[in-house]
Amino acid sequence: MKDGVNGVALAVFIFFFVAVTVMGFLAARWRKAEQAANLDEWGLGGRSFGTWVTWFLLGGDLYTAYTFVAVPAAIYAAGAAGFFAVPYTILVYPLIFTFLPRLWSVSHKHGYVTTSDFVRGRFGSKSLSLAVALTGILATMPYIALQLVGIQAVLDVMGVGGGEDTNWFVKDLPLLIAFGVLAAYTYSSGLRAPALIAFVKDGLIYLVIAVAIIYIPIKLGGFDHIFAVAKDAFAQKNPATGKPRGELASGPNAQWAYATLALGSALALFMYPHSITATLSSRNRNVIRRNTTILPLYSLMLGLLALLGFMAVAAGIKVQNGQLAIPQLFEDMFPDWFTGVAFAAIGIGALVPAAIMSIAAANLFTRNIYKDFLKPGATPEQEHKVAKLVSLLVKVGALVFVLTMDKTVAINFQLLGGIWILQTMPALVGGLFTRWFHRWALLAGWAAGMIYGTLAAYGVASPTQKHFGGSSAQIPGIGEIGYIGLTAFVLNVLVTVVLTVVLRAVKAPDGVDETSPEDYTADAGDKGVQVELPPATAGVPAGH
Numbered sequence: 001m002k003d004g005v006n007g008v009a010l011a012v013f014i015f016f017f018v019a020v021t022v023m024g025f026l027a028a029r030w031r032k033a034e035q036a037a038n039l040d041e042w043g044l045g046g047r048s049f050g051t052w053v054t055w056f057l058l059g060g061d062l063y064t065a066y067t068f069v070a071v072p073a074a075i076y077a078a079g080a081a082g083f084f085a086v087p088y089t090i091l092v093y094p095l096i097f098t099f100l101p102r103l104w105s106v107s108h109k110h111g112y113v114t115t116s117d118f119v120r121g122r123f124g125s126k127s128l129s130l131a132v133a134l135t136g137i138l139a140t141m142p143y144i145a146l147q148l149v150g151i152q153a154v155l156d157v158m159g160v161g162g163g164e165d166t167n168w169f170v171k172d173l174p175l176l177i178a179f180g181v182l183a184a185y186t187y188s189s190g191l192r193a194p195a196l197i198a199f200v201k202d203g204l205i206y207l208v209i210a211v212a213i214i215y216i217p218i219k220l221g222g223f224d225h226i227f228a229v230a231k232d233a234f235a236q237k238n239p240a241t242g243k244p245r246g247e248l249a250s251g252p253n254a255q256w257a258y259a260t261l262a263l264g265s266a267l268a269l270f271m272y273p274h275s276i277t278a279t280l281s282s283r284n285r286n287v288i289r290r291n292t293t294i295l296p297l298y299s300l301m302l303g304l305l306a307l308l309g310f311m312a313v314a315a316g317i318k319v320q321n322g323q324l325a326i327p328q329l330f331e332d333m334f335p336d337w338f339t340g341v342a343f344a345a346i347g348i349g350a351l352v353p354a355a356i357m358s359i360a361a362a363n364l365f366t367r368n369i370y371k372d373f374l375k376p377g378a379t380p381e382q383e384h385k386v387a388k389l390v391s392l393l394v395k396v397g398a399l400v401f402v403l404t405m406d407k408t409v410a411i412n413f414q415l416l417g418g419i420w421i422l423q424t425m426p427a428l429v430g431g432l433f434t435r436w437f438h439r440w441a442l443l444a445g446w447a448a449g450m451i452y453g454t455l456a457a458y459g460v461a462s463p464t465q466k467h468f469g470g471s472s473a474q475i476p477g478i479g480e481i482g483y484i485g486l487t488a489f490v491l492n493v494l495v496t497v498v499l500t501v502v503l504r505a506v507k508a509p510d511g512v513d514e515t516s517p518e519d520y521t522a523d524a525g526d527k528g529v530q531v532e533l534p535p536a537t538a539g540v541p542a543g544h
Contacts, residue, residue, distance in 0.1 A: 005159040006331065012340025013158065013347065016204070017178070020197045020348050024185030024355075027192040038380035039113050042190035043363045043387055045281040047108070051290045053195055054282045057356070058291060060198030061278045062089075062269065063298050065150025065350035067305060068205070070414075073322040075309025079234045079246030081254060083306055084262045089299040091266035097292040100270065101285040102432045102520045108285075109519045114360075115276050115428050116368035122431040124511020125439040126372050131446050132424045133368035136273040137394075139417035140361045143272070144398035145405075146414045147350035147357075149323060151178050152402065154343045157327040172403060178347070183395050186355045187388050191281055194355040201352045204345035206301065208330075212342070213304045216311050216333050226314040233313045241463055256480035257472045264486035268422040273360035274353065284524040354395070362391040415471035416457050419485035423449035426496050432520065439511050441499035449492030456484045 031048055032041075040047060049057060067085070074082030103118065112118045115136065120129035152175050160174045185193045217223050227248065234246040250258050269275060282288055312329045319325050330342040366387040371378045378386070405413075427442045462469025475482040 006157075006336055006339065008336035009331065009340035009343060010158050010160060012337055013154070013343045016200070016341070016344035017181075017347060020200055020351065021181050021185060023196050023200070024181075024193040025188055027185070027196040028189040030189075030192050030196055032192075037384045039363065039366060039383045039387055040111070042384055043113060043359055043366075044277065045191040045195055047281055048283050049195060049281045049287070050283060051287050054278065054287050055291050055294055056198040056202055057191075057195045057278045057281065058275070058295060059298050060194060060201050060349075060352035061274050061356050062295075062353075063202075063205070063302065063349070064353040065147045065346055067302060068346045068349050069150045069153055069323050069326055070146065071302070071306055072309035072312065072326045075306055076312045076317070076325040077246065077322045079230070079248055080250045081246065081258060082309060083250075084258055084265065086299065086303045086306060088262040088266040088269070089302055090296065091263065092269050093292045093296055095266060096270050097289065099429050099432050100279055100292070101288045103276070103428075104279060104282060104285050104288050105522045106432070106515055106519045107280050108524065109522045110515065113280070113367050114273065114364050115271075115424070116364060119427050119431060120368070120372070121514045122435065123427070123439040123442070124513060125443070128427060128439050128443050128446075129368050129372065131443060132427055133364040135420050135424050135446070135450070136364050137361045139421035140273055140357050141394065141397055142401065142413035142417045143274075144354050144357045144361075144394065145401040147354040148175065148179065148398055148402045150350040151175060151347050153321075153323045153327050154346050157324055157331050158343060175402070176399075178351075179395060179399050182351050182354060183392050186358060186391055186395075190388075191277065191356065191359055194352045194359075195281070197348065197355075198352050201345070201348040204341065205349060208342045208345045209301055209304050211338065212308060212311075212330075212333075216308075216315075216329070219333055220311060220314050226310050229314040230310045238463070253481075256475070256478075256482045260475075260483035260486045261472065264422060264483040264489065265418060267425060267489065268418045268485060271421045271424050271428065272357075273364055274357040277356060277360040277363060286523075354398070358391040358394045358398075359387075361394045362387040365390045412462075412465070412468055412470060415485075416454075416468060419453040419457060419471060419488060420450060422485045422489045423453065423492050425489065426493055430496075435510075435513055436500065437496055438500045438503040438508060440508060441496045441503055444499050445492040445494075445496030448495045449488040452491050453484055453488035456488070460484075 116129040116133040
């Protein structure tokens with residue numbers, strides 16, 4: 001690790017940071033509607049984005065600082081197990097091709113802004129809608145925090161903020177400044193800001209990965225040498241556990257955990273509010289279909305990015321916090337000026353998704369808590385103001401998490417969020433294709449999955465944590481180690497199906513479905529509730 005502040009890298013980093021900050025504020029004027037003070041405009045960009053804007057927005061949304069920092073960091077720490085992120089991003093696109101266009105269509109027809117809006121309208125249940133909304137907010141918070149951890153990792157490696165003995169305010173001041181800028185332009189410009197900045201973010205990421213995958217192996221003696229060194233390093237025993245540090249390739253004992261984590265993560269990815277927010281910002285359903293065919297290009301990038309974890313091992317990177325491994329690799333391997341470019345890619349790769357996530361959480365609170373329960377008669381202008389304020393509060397919560405919690409557990413809390421958000425899938429995806437599931441059964445299934453998943457994750461220990469030390473545990477009835485989220489999801493579905501049969505048998509009352517079959521295939525030109533109408537008249541709650 002280089003001593004002091006890397007002045008050249010910092011200067012380049014600041015240049016790009018200032019550039020995207022200016023873009024973030026200017027985005028308020030980009031495609032601005034005459035009446036911008038409503039949730040459709042601020043929270044969904046006016047539902048006006050075409051194929052390429054949506055592609056960059058979804059890419060900026062899904063491939064985050066988590067991608068750049070935590071995935072290779074997981075491989076640096078444990079080897080092949082960290083590659084689970086690669087197959088799950090391949091599995092997810094055929095899945096979303098089946099249901100995202102249907103969700104876009106029905107949301108367009110009824111003016112739905114969130115998944116909870118749809119659930120409420122489909123099943124006529126504010127209680128189920130509230131459960132989905134709270135889960136979305138809860139799962140999003142650690143995800144935002146992980147983006148701030150990515151920014152902090154870059155700042156730490158650049159030497160900004162001083163050492164561990166520095167006053168906490170001085171040490172965290174750069175992060176606080178970055179947070180303040182993010183909060184300001186998100187408040188001002190809404191979803192248009194990350195949509196515009198995503199072009200810069202993705203361009204930088206592709207540039208850095210293309211250079212890294214060629215330049216670093218040349219400096220390290222080629223991939224043969226990298227894999228040979230990594231194999232020896234992973235074979236060494238961890239003093240804390242007495243077991244090998246990791247594996248170059250997953251062995252038979254790890255296959256259940258690997259496969260279930262990849263499948264469960266794939267099912268969960270587009271349940272996250274920020275994924276749906278980016279999707280609903282599209283101007284027609286064909287934009288969604290096209291994106292499911294071209295988004296896998298990012299998976300190719302992710303596979304190359306994951307290899308950086310092996311390179312960090314081969315380069316002899318030694319860090320106490322695994323999140324610092326890749327930033328430290330870049331500083332050690334690259335010239336200072338390109339180190340600044342790489343750090344800017346990570347930093348902007350955190351700002352874009354953090355903005356979208358905070359907007360998505362604000363949309364959920366505004367539409368499905370504030371309007372449904374606190375002020376049913378809220379005007380579009382009031383919704384707009386509340387959403388902007390809540391987006392700030394969400395970021396503050398994530399910042400508190402980063403400043404008060406151990407940074408090494410950030411990825412585990414994000415994986416816990418994946419366990420939670422997966423429990424909303426039966427209500428959302430099931431509701432897009434059938435109304436057979438009873439609203440009360442869906443609510444009970446959600447509760448069963450949430451309780452089991454949380455308690456199971458709480459019981460997982462690691463060398464550094466007594467609780468929430470990971471996201472895999474023994475699968476009941478099978479005995480293999482598997483992803484807790486997928487086990488909780490199976491329990492969720494079983495409870496939902498059994499209770500639906502019982503409730504149908506006793507003729508328990510259904511809620512009112514405000515949708516119709518043709519709504520699920522409607523396109524932008526079809527007649528129906530237009531998105532320009534005030535949200536107060538769109539998607540009227542059907543009651544309990």
